[in-house]
Amino acid sequence: MKQQSFRWLAGSASVLALAGMLGSLTLAEAPAVKDQVQFNRDVRPVLSENCFSCHGPDSANRKAGLRLDRKEDLFADRDGVLAVVPGKPAESALIERIFSDKPAKLMPPAKSHKKLTPAQKDLLRKWIEQGAPWEPHWSLIVPKRPQPPEAAHAAVRNAIDRFIFARLKEQGLEPAAEADKNTLVRRVTLDLTGLP
Numbered sequence: 001m002k003q004q005s006f007r008w009l010a011g012s013a014s015v016l017a018l019a020g021m022l023g024s025l026t027l028a029e030a031p032a033v034k035d036q037v038q039f040n041r042d043v044r045p046v047l048s049e050n051c052f053s054c055h056g057p058d059s060a061n062r063k064a065g066l067r068l069d070r071k072e073d074l075f076a077d078r079d080g081v082l083a084v085v086p087g088k089p090a091e092s093a094l095i096e097r098i099f100s101d102k103p104a105k106l107m108p109p110a111k112s113h114k115k116l117t118p119a120q121k122d123l124l125r126k127w128i129e130q131g132a133p134w135e136p137h138w139s140l141i142v143p144k145r146p147q148p149p150e151a152a153h154a155a156v157r158n159a160i161d162r163f164i165f166a167r168l169k170e171q172g173l174e175p176a177a178e179a180d181k182n183t184l185v186r187r188v189t190l191d192l193t194g195l196p
């Protein structure tokens with residue numbers, strides 16, 4: 001029993017290590033990819049972390065009757081004041097409040113012990129400049145298959161290969177030669193058994 005547990009653990013460790021390396025690559029490249037600000041990916045986490053405690057779904061703690069977690073409330077006209085005016089950050093009360101020099105108007109307030117970084121403030125401004133596109137929660141969005149990039153390489157066999165070879169080309173790398181069948185079987189066997 002111990003030997004089987006060890007084998008499973010060793011195999012799982014290699015898979016987790018690979019996933020960790022791939023995850024770190026994705027996180028490292030994320031800031032460079034952000035030309036178009038996406039609400040779910042970029043804006044919702046900032047609002048959730050810093051604003052929803054006072055302007056979120058909890059009606060008992062909601063301040064000024066303003067909700068930032070629902071589209072109809074975020075863009076609503078509240079006695080001539082609009083929290084977000086798509087395409088016009090200078091007319092948006094949200095931008096005015098987060099960039100305010102007056103402590104009484106500054107959001108989030110000092111007593112909340114939350115503070116937006118300059119990058120987060122610029123991100124919110126950029127989102128409004130781009131028209132403040134709203135997205136429902138990610139779980140309500142129907143997934144769409146991405147269009148595979150063009151990749152002219154002899155080893156391309158499927159759509160996943162196209163993504164891999166396009167990324168290699170972008171990084172100025174060439175793929176290694178394909179391993180022979182004996183080597184591939186050995187690799188699979190070692191992964192399954194977890195033995196060196």
